[in-house]
């Protein structure tokens with residue numbers, strides 16, 4: 481018997497979704513790396529395992545055990561606390577699979593419960609929780625320093641607003657950062673101000689590399705941008721290489737609205753799955 485999968489993306493940040501309704505799937509780091517490999521696997525920026533919260537041995541405290549839990553992994557096999565594009569795709573999958581209905585429900589994540597609304601047109605709004613600014617730091621890219629704002633959206637971000645043409649940045653190598661500020665690594669966003677209520681970003685993601693979008697990153701970007709302007713609340717579109725999302729930030733809360741697309745479904749061969757464990 482093979483292993484069922486669905487492939488999806490949110491503004492072209494792409495994921496392999498693995499339904500694990502009885503919590504028995506052995507999702508090793510090696511299998512995550514093989515699945516995400518664009519030559520020998522399906523190809524993706526990350527994996528979303530769909531598991532009932534109550535079946536997770538290490539369910540974070542305060543997370544609803546009766547909700548579906550998004551067990552998110554980066555393409556390199558590492559675990560991250562949260563994935564904003566992933567939650568939208570996960571929510572759409574739950575509706576597609578008949579595990580939830582269009583409208584409002586909760587998704588469990590390592591960063592806490594995330595209420596979502598799946599709209600009839602396939603757009604999804606996620607309550608992303610607080611976007612907490614916790615200081616300022618610097619990213620260094622090919623010898624050039626970019627001052628940035630440190631933002632926690634459940635996972636860590638360094639938001640660098642710059643005058644530099646974003647298209648000219650080479651993000652094939654990871655930006656350097658201060659490990660004393662980010663002992664567990666960081667997602668680094670480079671941001672252009674497009675005028676009132678409009679931002680653009682490119683991102684280098686921890687555990688992945690450059691991706692075409694990062695949902696938590698777009699929330700961090702607006703929180704960091706507002707901080708630099710002495711504000712705590714605002715709304716903005718954020719354009720990413722893979723599309724556009726709409727963000728709101730206020731003290732203690734934020735939302736992310738954007739598309740979520742399911743592309744294909746199928747079955748991994750049992751032989752491939754067995755070999756991928758090694």
Ligand SMILES: N[C@@H](CCC[C@H](N)C(=O)O)C(=O)O
Nearest residue numbers: 560563564565635694695696
């Ligand atoms: N692409 C995601 C973020 C995924 C996790 C990130 N790479 C990390 O390690 O924190 C998003 O859409 O938020």
